[in-house]
Amino acid sequence: MIKCSGCGACSVICPKNCIAMKVNEDGFYRPKKNADECIDCNLCDEVCPQIHADGTNLDDITMYSAFAIEKRIRTESSSGGIAWLLAERAVELGYGICGVTYNYKEKRAEHKNFFELDGMRALKGSKYLQSICEPAFQDVLKELQFNCNRRFIIFGTPCQIAGINHVLIKKELRKRVALVDIFCHGTPSYLLWQKYWKWLDLDKGMKEGKKMILTFRDKTYSWHKYFMHITSTSKNEWGG
Ligand SMILES: Cc1cc2nc3c(=O)[nH]c(=O)nc-3n(C[C@H](O)[C@H](O)[C@H](O)COP(=O)(O)OP(=O)(O)OC[C@H]3O[C@@H](n4cnc5c(N)ncnc54)[C@H](O)[C@@H]3O)c2cc1C
Incomplete structure (x- = not known):
């Protein structure tokens, strides 16, 4: 049996768009295929990282460790702030940036694409949830196919x-994309997240027109004794 992790690669590659990522009964995004639309091209299996592991041996790789020297960047990031430095440099070099933001309306983590620093601050900080990545990944593919300099x-x-590594290789687009994966011990269920949101009664503040700022790992007092920080304030105070 395939141990699906919900990476979304099958949904991204499907030429008939017949695989949708849906939250299952346990609160995790998993692919749901519309069998009537399926043309048995098998591309979904071909790009599945659970079926075809790439076999990279970590012993064969030279590893480095680093963190951002600027304290502000480290404080605003969940770990050492390297993700932000990479994104910032990539923008300077003209790259598009595909990373994860939190959607307050949908109460979920989502991949989003940026082409300039404006708004990109939303990428800072780990959102400890499974992000929905297919729409943004599909846009990345379209951009790469449309513009050969992108x-x-x-x-x-x-x-x-x-998953996206396999998709990019399959579509012969891999050379124009830098891939960065983060340390990850897994994501919690959205059922738990919804329960927590309800317990904190956060919808009340949203209904009152307040703007919410969520920091999943706040390091104001310490890097190691971290906690979650939720700020709810009137929209104007944040200019939103
Ligand atoms: C779901 C999850 C599980 C994690 N588990 C561990 C762990 O077990 N051990 C550990 O040491 N660290 C864990 N981390 C932290 C992660 O490894 C650090 O975020 C990473 O080291 C980068 O740190 P940073 O300070 O450079 O960037 P950060 O500011 O922490 O992260 C920002 C970057 O992470 C991306 N990102 C944010 N949320 C998500 C998400 N939900 N899915 C995919 N990408 C996302 C953003 O696009 C951005 O590029 C986890 C993070 C997440 C999101």
């Missing part, structure tokens, strides 16, 4: 990156 850097969990 380059991208994509951030994601190891399973998402393994």
